[in-house]
Amino acid sequence: MRALFPGSFDPVTQGHEDILRRSARLFDEVVVCVMSNPNKTGRLPVEERLDRLRAAAAGLSNVTVDSHTGGLLVDYCRRGGFKVVIRGVRGVKDLDYEMPMARMNHELAGVETLFIPAEPAMAHISSTLVTTMNRQDPAPER
Structure with a gap:
């Protein structure tokens, strides 16, 4: 069975990489797609x-990387x-955000x-947090 792992992946995090590896063990084929x-x-x-997703998928023979612009996830x-x-999902907040989309995709x-x-x-890692941390000046040396 094929599965789609979509996201913005902006940037790709260790959490994304973990979900990708775990998904690759569950499905015959996984397409990770930058939406x-x-x-x-x-x-x-x-x-x-x-490029970062291809590097994360190295060694996972059943994973391919793609992108999709314009149009809905269901179109893809x-x-x-x-x-x-x-x-x-990292917690209840993610699940609350994802559930309406899951219902709509099913419908x-x-x-x-x-x-x-x-x-x-x-579970604490998010693309937004990683980006914010990367933008901050380094801590002063003591």
Whole structure:
């Protein structure tokens, strides 16, 4: 069975990499796809995100990397024949955000969403947090 792991991956985090590896063990084929959201301004160019995902997928023979601009996730699922979407969740807040989209994807295209909980050691990691931390000046030396 094929599964789709979509996201902005801006930037790719260790949490994303963990979900990708775990997904690759569950499915015959996993496509990790950088989705462009017209309501978000990407910090990293899409090609850089794709390169980082390809590096994360190195050694996972059943994983391919793609990107999708314009159009809904369900459009990509229909074209690719995906019946399962993978979403990593760190906690209840993520689940509350993801559930309405999962319901809509199911209603529109019959796509099921598999929620994979983050490993506890990585549950605090988010792309937003990583980006914020990278922008801050280094701590003064003592």
